Amino acid sequence: MNCSRGIRIIKFGLVLPLLLLAGCERAPSFDVVGSSFPAWLVCLAAGVVLTVLARLMLPRFGIALAPPILIYPSLVTMFGFALWLILFV
Numbered sequence: 486m487n488c489s490r491g492i493r494i495i496k497f498g499l500v501l502p503l504l505l506l507a508g509c510e511r512a513p514s515f516d517v518v519g520s521s522f523p524a525w526l527v528c529l530a531a532g533v534v535l536t537v538l539a540r541l542m543l544p545r546f547g548i549a550l551a552p553p554i555l556i557y558p559s560l561v562t563m564f565g566f567a568l569w570l571i572l573f574v
Contacts, residue, residue: 513573524573525565532565539564 513524536557543550550556 525569528565528568528572529561531568532561532563535564536560 514521539560540557
């Protein structure tokens with residue numbers, strides 16, 4: 486019985502430092518006018534701008550979007566994630 490407990494303590498002792506060191510990487514951020522903004526916030530803002538541009542361009546090509554309440558948040562999310570993948574991964 487004690488042997489099983491000892492093995493469990495050893496396994497926990499090996500895994501615990503790995504969990505504590507997992508967050509040691511510096512988060513990507515931008516310096517804007519002396520203040521650090523997280524990179525995801527910049528990608529979100531760029532996603533909104535790209536969605537507005539897409540909103541202006543789609544009618545010119547004759548593309549009609551059916552439920553705008555679903556389409557535009559999805560476009561913001563898609564553009565934001567795409568920018569994150571292109572710039573930070």
